Amino acid sequence: MKIATWNVNSVKARRERLLAFLSRHAPDVVCLQELKTEEKGFPYEELRAAGYFAAVLGQKTYNGVAVLSREEPADVSTGFGDGGDESQARLVAATVGGLRVASAYIPNGKEVGSEKWPYKLEWLARLAAWVERQAGGPPLVLGGDFNIAPEERDVASPATWADSVLCHPEVRAAWERIIAAGLVDSFRLHHPEGGLYSWWDYRMLAFPKNDGLRIDHVLLAPALVPRCTGAFIDRDERKGKLPSDHAPVFAELS
């Protein structure tokens, strides 16, 4: 079973690339982020023709997440359902193939000290609590753009990014709390080495220089770890004309 997460940076702008991606990899499940469209603009028909159902939480201009699956998703939920703010479309979950699959788009946070920074930290705290509430249900697979590079080996230029919202000690501590809530970084299971990234800035030749960060992740419930036979980043998807600035990240389950 192949599970991918991919921040497409507009599902409308990436429509052709998304269809080619599905054809190339034939994944069973795909978590998408940054759809940048309401549900009425989501390409349901073309995806259905390509063999995929979609559980979608859309939003105009910003955010937007989806879970694509070959099997029809059940028990679709959107947002945290914790009584807090749900105005930003950043979380959708569905049960597929006996797994609880969630697609999450963690807030970027802009800059430490900006008004978006505490929002990011609060959102991560709500996510950790949400993960804890999933215990007792099907094993959780949480794919998403976390906007967190967990460790120094996940950053090509650590000094440049040291105090950024992607690497700040507070955001790395929030990551550790999500891990402690009961999840495992599937990519790290198979790749202890550094130098492997999922995002490269569009500017300054960041991609040809491999000046990237690993900020997109597929986290697994511990019960799924024995089934995780591999993990990889589809770096080729970042090449060519009009790519997303993120590459898809895969976890393979037996």
Added chain:
DNA sequence: ATGGCCAATTTTATTGGA
């Protein structure tokens, strides 16, 4: 080769992304 930001809207500038 993988190449010097991109996408959506508020559109001929501005905002957000990371």
